[in-house]
Amino acid sequence: MQTMAIEGSRSMARVSFKLATLVFGALLAGVVLAQGAKVSSPVELARRADALKPGQWVWAPRIAPSGPVLVYVDLSRQVATIYRNGVRIGVSTVSTGKPGHATPTGVFTILEKNVEHHSNAYNNASMPYQQRLTWDGVALHAGGLPGYPESHGCVHLPYAFARELFDATRRGTTVVVTGDASHAVTTDSADVLAPSAVVGEQAGEFWAPERAASGPVTIVISRSDQAVVVLRNGVEIGRARAALPADSDATHVLTLGTGATGAPAWFYVGVAGHANESGRPVDEAVRNRVQVAPDFYAKVAPLLLPGTTLLVTAEPLSQGDAGTPLTVLNGREDAPRSGER
Structure with a gap:
């Protein structure tokens, strides 16, 4: 009986260990998903941005080592495309505002940059590599990437990609946000050239x-x-x-x-x-x-x-026109800061 009890205890211990391993693995997978891939995907994967899985990104800044930077966020496809000197140098999956907290569309400029920002509105939540788009709290920053819109209005990026982008931009860099997160569409990859x-x-x-x-x-x-x-x-x-x-x-x-x-x-x-x-x-x-x-x-x-x-x-140089004009939002330094996050 004692032997059976010992063996039973060992079996339970093994089961408990396996369960703990599975739980830890699931938690670790969640952390990886939240942070995104640590390294860039092959540059050819940018040809079809829709093939990028949540957390994946492509970063090839040496394609255009200098020149003006443009960030183009497509809410419908949950993808951000980065152009420098008019040429695409990066593509990343994103997560934007969930229902009730929609990410605003329009043409923005980066108002301020902060490597270690914390939210003033959402329980001091960490917002690494924050790049502010509006004084009422919308920004680009590293955050969760579940594969669908889940933020409070910000544009979440993979952690390593957010760091690279932070280094490539400056205050005043143009950020275009377009599309509709509630109506996802399947399209070809973003243009080789900026809109x-x-x-x-x-x-x-x-x-x-x-x-x-x-x-x-x-x-x-x-x-x-x-x-x-x-x-x-x-x-x-x-x-x-x-x-x-x-x-x-x-x-x-x-x-x-x-x-x-x-x-x-x-x-x-x-x-x-x-x-x-x-x-x-x-x-x-x-x-x-x-x-x-x-x-x-x-x-x-x-x-x-x-x-x-x-x-x-191998990509076409453009895939149609640049669309209708977008609203230019106020990016003045003296804009009201009420509700700043």
């Missing part, structure tokens, strides 16, 4: 460097469109046809530097999923696979200075 960069002469060829007289230059070549776009300081200044093989879905980022002989040369940049390419020069055979009209190249050539970035993508 403000694809209006106007989207389909036609043109060259208008006067649109942006100075600033960082980024060149985008689309395999699907067989076209090349030139952006300066986030503004599209030129577009033309480009012929290149459409035999790959891989995304490649290159930067213009100086080769071994001292002549200008293109080098691969290692982005998420392509770290092994970093620093490798582009050989002659690869360059010959891309054909651009000589007269257009002659116009672009003077802009090709060290640090110029080239993005080769």
Whole structure:
């Protein structure tokens, strides 16, 4: 009887241990879900932002290392897209306002930034990497990501993504919030180019460097469109046809530097999923696979200075117009702070 009692106790202990392990595992999974993935997903996953699972994100800032930043939050798809110099450099799942606490839509500017902010309205809740959009409490910050809207109006981001975004923005950065969280829609991925960069002469060829007289230059070549776009300081200044093989879905980022002989040369940049390419020069055979009209190249050539970035993508350059104008919300420093959170 004593032996049976001991064995029974051991069995109960094993069961209790297993249950505790399962409970701890479930709690840990909840923590991971709340915090989001710690590392970026491969850059190709940004092609279909809808394929990102809650907490997943893509961050490839070297695609456009400098230039103005735009944050575009789509409530319908629960996705945030980050553009720099008019080119997408990041995509992340988000969680926005739940029913009764809807996240407002419109065009905002970041009013203040705080790494370790705590809510004044919701039990001193932690709001890491907070970037305030309104003085009454709406902000971007790291938070829970259950896969559906569940915040009190803020835009929740994965913790590691929120940290990266915090470092990339500044006070005054534009944040566009659009869509309807209560009516989710299934759409294609966000445009390669920022909405403000694809209006106007989207389909036609043109060259208008006067649109942006100075600033960082980024060149985008689309395999699907067989076209090349030139952006300066986030503004599209030129577009033309480009012929290149459409035999790959891989995304490649290159930067213009100086080769071994001292002549200008293109080098691969290692982005998420392509770290092994970093620093490798582009050989002659690869360059010959891309054909651009000589007269257009002659116009672009003077802009090709060290640090110029080239993005080769399978994505279309745009997927329709930029939509109807959005309300511009008050972002003045002297705006009322009543109810600040």
